[in-house]
Amino acid sequence: MTDMRTETKVPGARESGRTSRGDSSRDEGGRTQIADGVVAKIAGMAAREIGGVHAMGGGTARAVGAVRDVVTRGGDSGSVARGVSVEVGERQAAVDIDLVVEYGAAIQDLAAAVRRNVTSAVERMTGLEVTEINIRVDDIHLPDDDRGEDDGESAPRVQ
Numbered sequence: 064m065t066d067m068r069t070e071t072k073v074p075g076a077r078e079s080g081r082t083s084r085g086d087s088s089r090d091e092g093g094r095t096q097i098a099d100g101v102v103a104k105i106a107g108m109a110a111r112e113i114g115g116v117h118a119m120g121g122g123t124a125r126a127v128g129a130v131r132d133v134v135t136r137g138g139d140s141g142s143v144a145r146g147v148s149v150e151v152g153e154r155q156a157a158v159d160i161d162l163v164v165e166y167g168a169a170i171q172d173l174a175a176a177v178r179r180n181v182t183s184a185v186e187r188m189t190g191l192e193v194t195e196i197n198i199r200v201d202d203i204h205l206p207d208d209d210r211g212e213d214d215g216e217s218a219p220r221v222q
Contacts, residue, residue: 097189100149103144106158106196109184110147113176115168117204119146121161156191163202174198 110116146161158181164173182193 064161072175083132097151098142099149100144102149102156102189102191103147104150104156105184105188106160106181109181110160110162110177113167113173113180115161115173117165119161119165120135121199139208146174151191154192155184155194156189157194158185158196159199160196161199161201163204164200166203167203170200174200200217206216 107119110119112134131154150157157220160177162173162182164170165222177198178196185191
């Protein structure tokens, strides 16, 4: 008896069988469209997976997001895409990411790791070719930033 095995492979972004932005061929009987928000969420999750990334988004986006999280009790899935904007074409995507990095992280190495991970995730999950990923470091998170303001006032300096 022969052992027959069939493996299904999801086509990659740069394989020749791709016709356009998530479109299937005519033989498959339909068309798939991927929303910009989907690509933004994938990119946001992939960026957060890298050690040294403390938060995503600029100061205003983080402040508004924190207020929204309190009001919605953290139930807003839009926070996954906070700090990420994308442009999605028929076959390609461009991604802009705003980061807050941990103090001590080598920013250039961190940016390269974020680019690799985001490119891999977006291309694998959507089939779109990522043409560029622009990273903007908005802030650096210092170890002292985690302490509450009460810590400094617990022992008065003068009596």
